[in-house]
Amino acid sequence: MSEMRDILKDTVTRLFTDLVTRETLGDAETGTWPDALWNACAENGLTLALVPEEMGGAGLGWADSFVIARAAGHHGPPVPLVETMLGSWLLSEAGLEIPEGPLTVAPVRTDDNLQVGGNAVSGTAKAVPWGRQAGHAVVLSNGQIALVALNSSMVTENCNIAREPRDTVNFDNAPLIASAPTSLPKDGLQVYGAMFRAAQLAGGVARCLDETVQYAGDRIQFSRPIAKYQVIQQYLAAMAGHMASAGAAAEMAFRAADRGDPRFEAASAKVVTGDAAGNATSTAHQVHGAIGFTYEHILQFTTRRLWSWRAEFGAESRWAEEIGRQVAGRGADAFWPDLTARQSGMVA
Amino acid sequence: MDSLYFEPCELPQEAEVLRGEIRDFLADNLDPYSPEVRSRSWAGGDPEFSQKLGEAGFIGMRFPKKYGGHERNAMERYVVIEELLAAGAPVALHWIADRQSGPLLLNYGTEKQREMCLPGVAKGETYFCIGMSEPDSGSDLASIRTKAVKVDGGYVVNGTKIWTSEAHRCHYMIALFRTDSEVEEKHKGMSQFLVDMNTPGVTARPIRNMAGEEMFNEVSFVDAFIPEDMLVGEEGKGWQQVLSELAFERSGPERYMSSHILLHALIREVSQNPTERSAVAIGRLIAHLATLRQMSLSVAGMQDAGQDPSLAGSVVKDLGAVYEQDMPKIAHELVGADPQLMGGSDFEKVLAYVTQATISFSLRGGTREILRGIIARGLGLR
Structure with missing residues (x-):
């Protein structure tokens, strides 16, 4: 493993060991947002790991980012860390500005039909990670990467077996904050x-x-x-x-x-x-x-x-x-x- | 568990150039062998093929040039052996000499022993077998009883080795004998010898296996005289030497590619009209194959860097055997063919052979239980 990755591994391991305790995990299941944990992830550059430095990110490659994602699996931080890593990478690839705060991505399921067009997103996406807590969703549909603000009226709460939020989001012509074409495939x-x-x-x-x-x-x-x-x-x-x-x-x-x-x-x-x-x-x-x-x-x-x-x-x-x-x-x-x-x- | 981290390893460009060369060689030389013959993988051998392969410079690739070798690196050799396995080339006769006996002599052998054996190995003309297991000593290798008693100018050997692959066709055996029966600690008092299979008193008798092949043997030693200059390494250090030999034996891609010809035949069989079920099964096999290959490359990289691959190699061999052994079951479930030994399609004949052969994959070269014991030690459990 490279020296860079060794340092990164030590940093994330220490951060998660301190802040992802049994108590944090239990409290998150009853709806408590772990503010200190999220802030530490953001301040240490984990959330924007894959975003180039000139766009405010850490400018890491995928091989380095693997260390963060794997550690997130090891400790299970109850925040949309990897979703924000993915969403912010998609936005930066599309040349779009990245908003503050936690992001989610949609659609997660192939059978969800979201339509991006005319400055709005329509359709319903199921099992959207942390939909209720993410300020924005990064949507990939119709060859477009689009950024949409989420609000509570759009979200119906649900969760996976681990009681991590996996919400249904009804976009219902939600206005786009920004969008740009992408070469990524539909899925x-x-x-x-x-x-x-x-x-x-x-x-x-x-x-x-x-x-x-x-x-x-x-x-x-x-x-x-x-x-x-x-x-x-x-x-x-x-x-x-x-x-x-x-x-x-x-x-x-x-x-x-x-x-x-x-x-x-x-x-x-x-x-x-x-x-x-x-x-x-x-x-x-x-x-x-x-x-x-x-x-x-x-x-x-x-x-x-x-x-x-x-x-x-x-x-x-x-x-x-x-x-x-x-x-x-x-x-x-x-x-x-x-x-x-x-x-x-x-x-x- | 950092000791079980498989550092990613990519093949250097010169190794990929060599891949083109070995593929060309195989395209020119494998026509005579049917899929059924190829499905024997590294358990099938043909002297003519070994000789041609040696002539082309694909055996003894890491040996020094002065012993007829080619001074290639571990990754280059890796590419060649995985291509041989992928094609089902009949490599059994020279395989052990190239994989472990040659490297063992390079590590511990005398100049005379190297000069005597290695050029023939590199030509694909000199074959070696492994004299470890005995009738009463399988997994518990340190309990061997075959004795080499010191006499004037050498040793007299009495005892029996068993499950010795291709012994009846080999020129030499690297044998582990007990040279000191008095020591308390059973891991001590053993030594390795280079045994000429033509030595009076050494007899190899093939044992027919359940697939009807005469592949492994019982080798008896009756007052066989082994000259003292055929001791390999140090007297009494046999156990440590065997462990380093086993690291070569257990860590290669043959530990997950022995059913490769069945995978090929299975894909051919279902690819015309893949159902959802067959696509899922094939895809799962390919996903695991890609991962095992990555792990196996990592082990080769460790070897190249001079690290001990025993633990990592045991993990790949254990996972690899499960993968290889699942193959006939999956083929049976997907195709529902009714293999008949006297005839049938290529697919049926391959399935018939591999179904029987896979039994041995978690036995040979260290049983599943022994490997998992090594892994458990790596986890600090014993």
């Missing part, structure tokens, strides 16, 4: 959203492993820590494999984004990290036993996020099907040359 938000969720999933799986290794070392049964039993060691070793593959898959996608279109790598990462999340959550809970099934224990803040994130911006099956159709269309003799060429960075 470009899904691609980049999937990539961010993959990084969060990788971080969350690593957290599951950390918690479970710790618990297995502490928990004594039959006069020994359960970590001393071979069956538990075998479970944890398999989980470590899933942790490692999730991290590799997600990082591969972010690095691909630095080279060009990361669509294939983002799709692969969402499949691999989603599969890893399924495996890791089961093992983590099995090893933790009954205590892990309580609201009191910290583990469930991570596992409920993993089950939510793996479904958002396209589940494993959605992205696997896309890859599979692509591979089938290119024929059996092409998949290996295609893969080696992409991974060598020879094809953007």
Whole structure:
């Protein structure tokens, strides 16, 4: 890892360790906005990590930003950090000014039909992350990136399994603050959203492993820590494999984004990290036993996020099907040359 | 868990140039081999192919030139071996010599041993087998009992090695024997030897496997005399040397690419008219393949940088075996073919073979349980 990324990793780890406590996580589920946490993210340049310095951002590339997104998955800060990273990047790419405060993105789901036209956005978007708390939404539709102010009359509250806000937003001819054409495909938000969720999933799986290794070392049964039993060691070793593959898959996608279109790598990462999340959550809970099934224990803040994130911006099956159709269309003799060429960075 | 971080590693440009060369070579030389033959992957061998590959400069790529090698770097070698695996080239005969015995002799062997063996290895004419497991010692390798007793000018060996791939066709074995039976600690008192398979008293008997092949062997040693200059490395340091040999054995792309020809056949079978179900299944395999390749490249990068790849290699081998072993099940579910051994389509024949072969993928080179034990140690659990 580069020195830059090491420093970044230390910074975000310290920030989240201090400010994303069990209390913060619990309070957020009952509607408390963690002001100190959000301000710290903004002041440290995390929210505008991908925005060029001349536009007021940190000017990081994707490979560096991966460190932030993965740490966000590890600690689960209950704020739209990665959504603001994505939204502000989209605005900066389109040459639009970035407003203060938390951003969200829409549409998250492919079957939501938003129309941008005549200086307004119409249509309804479901499962919009932090819709009630984000001041603005960055909308990608009709080949346009558009910025829209959100207000409470547009939002119907809902949430995912982790009780993170996932609201229905009825745009109903909401006026555009600004808009500009984009070369991203119609479902470009899904691609980049999937990539961010993959990084969060990788971080969350690593957290599951950390918690479970710790618990297995502490928990004594039959006069020994359960970590001393071979069956538990075998479970944890398999989980470590899933942790490692999730991290590799997600990082591969972010690095691909630095080279060009990361669509294939983002799709692969969402499949691999989603599969890893399924495996890791089961093992983590099995090893933790009954205590892990309580609201009191910290583990469930991570596992409920993993089950939510793996479904958002396209589940494993959605992205696997896309890859599979692509591979089938290119024929059996092409998949290996295609893969080696992409991974060598020879094809953007 | 920073010890399980897989630093991304990209192949340098010269390695990609080499990819074009090895692909051209394979295009010219693989025609005689059917998909069924290719599906044997690195368990299938042909002396003529090994020789041609050696002649073209694709074996012993990292060996010094003075031993017939080509002084290429680890990433260049990586590209060549992954292309051989992707094509299902019949590489079994020279594979072990190129992968681990040659590097072992370069690390620990004497000048005489290197000069005697390495040029033939690089030509694709000298084959090696691995003398580790014994009838009563599989996963518990340190419990081996085959004894090498010091006599005038050498050692006399008695005992049995087993599951020795291609021993009946190999010229040499790198064998682990017990040279000191008195030591308390069982990891001590073992030594490695370079054994000429033509030595009187050494006999390789093929053991037919469940797929009907004669691939692995039982090798017996009855009063076999091994000259003292065939000791490899230091007497009593066999265990440490074996661990570094195993790092070569366990860390390559063959640990996730052994079912690659079935993947190819499966994609061919379903690509005309992919259903949602088959597209999802193929896509999932490709996503995991892309990730495993990235991790495997990372391990190669660690090796190139002189770091110990044992833990990372064990992770890739463990994940890779699960991926390879899922392949026949997925092919069975998607196509519902009814493989018949005496005939059928290429796809059916490939499926019939790989279904049987995959059983061994989480056994050979260290069982799943042993690898997970190594990973658990990496997690600080033992």
